[in-house]
Amino acid sequence: MPVALACPIAPSAAERERLKKMAYGHRTEHRLRVRAQVVLHAARGRSNARIARETGLHIDTVRRWRGRFAQAGLPGLRDRERCGRPASFTPVQAAEIKALACQLPAESGTPLSHWSCPELAREAVARGVAPFLSASTVRRWLTRDALKPWQHQSWIFITDPDFRLKATRVLDLYARTWQGEPLGEDEYVISADEKTSVQARCRCHPTLAPGQARAMRVNHTYGRGGALAYLAAYDVHHARVFGRTEPRTGITPFMSLVTQVMNREPYASAKRVFWIVDNGSSHRGQKAVARLRTAFPNTVMVHIPVRASWLNQIEVYFSDIQRKVVTPNDFTDLTQVRDRLRDFENRYNATAQPFQWKFTTSDLDDLLARLDRHTADHPEQSSDAPTA
Template sequence: MLTGRPKTSLELSAEEEAELRCFSSSRSLPHALVARAKLVLWSAEGKTNTEIASQLKWTKATVGKWRQRFIERRLSGLYDELRPGRPRSVSDEKVALLLRRTLKNKPPAGSHWSVRQAADSNGLSKSTVHRVFRAFAVQPHRSKNFKLSSDPFFIEKVRDVVGLYLNPPDHAIVLSVDEKSQIQALDRTQPVLPMGLGYVEGVTHDYVRHGTTTLFAALDIASGTVLTECKARHRHQEFLAFLKRIDQAVPAGLEVHLIVDNYATHKHANVRLWLAQRPRFHIHYTPTYSSWLNQVERWFGLITQQAIRRGSFRSVKHLIDRIDHFVQHYNRNCRPFAWTATADSILQKLARLCSRISGTAH
């Protein structure tokens, strides 16, 4: 059998292997150096150039080049050679030190680094720090929110709800139900300045409060239509009245699957009794702290962005009229949300987040 030209043997000393493993797990060294360290480790383990090229998404020629460079020059061969032009003023070590300090430490009197603070602390220019941050996608000025569910039946509930989205039952309607409470009827203290050529819409920063309303909504995941009702409060009595309206709106021959969160109103004894007396109703609770799993929350985001947040309302009745007008127009042109996430993909993403939190991610 033809096997091609034999490769030069690659063996590592204990010190080289320890250094390469440190490089390969680093989150502050240049990505190219990290990838070359992995290449050498995999090659020492006996992997072929073809296998390594597939994992790194490189060509076999590139893998062979860096493998040979390491054999000839050892660790120093993994670094880029000097190129024509003005010599670099910032070494790889300085870049690595900047990234390590930014990722591992806090500024002396603050919660996060600014470009100016990082530049002063590391003896670099602001433009250099900005280029390094941009090259490595380091954004100390930004943060994102997360909340892990503490529900002991998280996995079962995720599979239950996602199963309804991806494979809804026959002869049934699946409704994503929730309420958006305390929507304020805010009226600006001065008239809104309309948008024009060269300038944006102008609104005053202060406003007058005229009261609040609660919007109950049931989103049909198959058609995208929304059934809504505004009420003054959001106790179990109002939720029960909304369930009765759903019962009237859904044809008698269909089963009704309701996806709701764990708000106490949805679990009140009177609500449970009413549901128990109607066998065609089946209620599915999302896991705690998992409102993102309820599709109607996305619709609440749409109506907030398009009709409520920038609105100016003279009274609660005016606010409710605007909400009803939006809903009527939305239902005439509605489309269902395209849910693509499987239960397994959600659980895998959660596992990655837990790994990062525990500090075991590489």
Template sequence: MHLTSEQMAELRELAGSRDVPADVALRARIVLGSGEGRRRKDIAELAGVAPLTVDRCKTRYAERGLAGLEEKRRGGPRTQVPPQVRARVIALTRMSPPAESGLSHWSTRTLADHLKRREGISVSWHYVARVWREENLKPHRSGTFKISKDPAFAEKVADVVGLYLAPPGGAVVLSVDEKTQVQALDRTQPVLPVTCAATEKRTHDYVRHGTTNLFAALNVATGEVLGECRPNRNGATFLAFLKKAVKPHAEKEIHVVLDNLSTHTTPDVKAWLAKNTHVHFHFTPVGSSWLNQIEIWFGIITRQSIRRGTFASVNVLVKQIRDYVNSWNENAKPFTWTATTDEILAKVRLVQTSVKKLVNNNAK
């Protein structure tokens, strides 16, 4: 049973926690053993269960994740957490921790502890983790963005966010970027894990067949993506892709959100913009690619199609990407942008304050 490093870490924490029922921790150890490459018979013997129980735990985890390890209680429904508590967990997760906490982002344990100490709400970290999974919340990623040193940071944030929240009437907003050096890896069977005193590692043999560069343009209003793989990444290939991306919208005003790569501002690109005055560039602040919605889509295609893929050649990789884009567009939906300019700037100020306090404390 193949598990990601994130899944392994989550299962280890669950298996060793005192905050979950013993039967849930046992099932977590069973699935963890399978992910470590142990034999079914050995797992059953160590856990003190029948081999069929091992199979059942693996199946439930494969189908439902950690929720599949929980047992449905007999004699009545499980105690429900009030809806307002769940709403409070979600709301806090989407905010930065208080400046006085010294935290850059929430973890399940720090959020549960904050709720108990500051607001008198008692929930386990396990409950917080379940809410995060169900709502697809990842504060350890969204709360650790790089602090931009761009002197026009506030103006650029307001410009881009304004396009997301209130696009000009009748205009088209495209989010454009390139995912460079996407590798075509041909993976073989995983090597058996080597266990040391304090660490456990799993490695994979693979053959590298080359790379490609994925250019993509997301229509912010519809969620549709134009994706194209090219062997080279330079001003000429970017301009060729840009022309292709704006062609279907030639009769409309087109606003393009992109970052500050030199390939986006070559003399040829500038000359083309001067001739096509209906196309307008909007640059994200330096070091703030998280503000570009296409980065969200790049993360999705990486997780769902590329990262675990096996590609015997670059052509196979390119076909996989093309098929994924076509499948995505069959049921495309736009991302919902909710953060306002004021909220983003306030969050940045909180992070800056936390960093300054940390530096000052370390200097003492």
């Protein structure tokens, strides 16, 4: 009987380049790499038997992929769709699990704060959604829709009726503008606040430095060495920090911080110095405004909106203090805490640059517009809260 001739292979230049990448690429799947090598051998005019010898494949395998490329080109090298094993669960069951994950456990009387994949699988079986269900199956279904019911994120709704006005004034000052007029060279913006309860925790065993494949080790047991308050004022446009430690916060410690800043140049002879503060008891309301203005006539106190500390740039500096100085808390006494805070302040001032503040009044308008749309869509969630 006559022997069947092998299918002639003549790939185009683009197909040949693609085949080479598949055959010799480091990230190509092994099965695709082998199939591409078969086609490249065939393109050189080699017989199926020779290709089988050189690649270590069965001749029927070589014949199959050579024929598929001759019929369909590069798409022919992919696996064909297979029916596979019948699905164990219906799309309706998967949808019911996703709907359950989008509900709070308390709504169904389950004594949980949030759902986990094993708890969802257990609850689904208890409700008769499926006779059996594994946590891995639930996790795979939730991953398709990026559902993570075991995570939570907190938020604060705007309650200050003058939020837009107050926030706009602060953002304008960051952009060196006040009431529509640009600030002069002899006008400054100070962001100030207090970091309360900086503790001195003396560890019962010395802290161990990090080593190879080992993180720094801090003993869990400690003795309390007291606590102090750290007050700081930050020159927004010149990136300079002025800080002091006090036994506690209050009007007198805050005014001491103001005096510390305002008695030095260039603030003492400045035309205006704007003090951006929150609504803490040390500087709340019009009494604090009048008290500051009486002590230093060239000062202007500007309050941020209620519960909007993220608008106060000094909080960025305090986050550095928390991460780089306070954590992990290992101090012998409060004197060491004071010295560390002072030394860090000097180190910071030596190299600091102004923060790249990117949140502008346009971003504020977009944020408030989204909140207004949310309020309109869900009036029951914010019926008691003032609008922005």
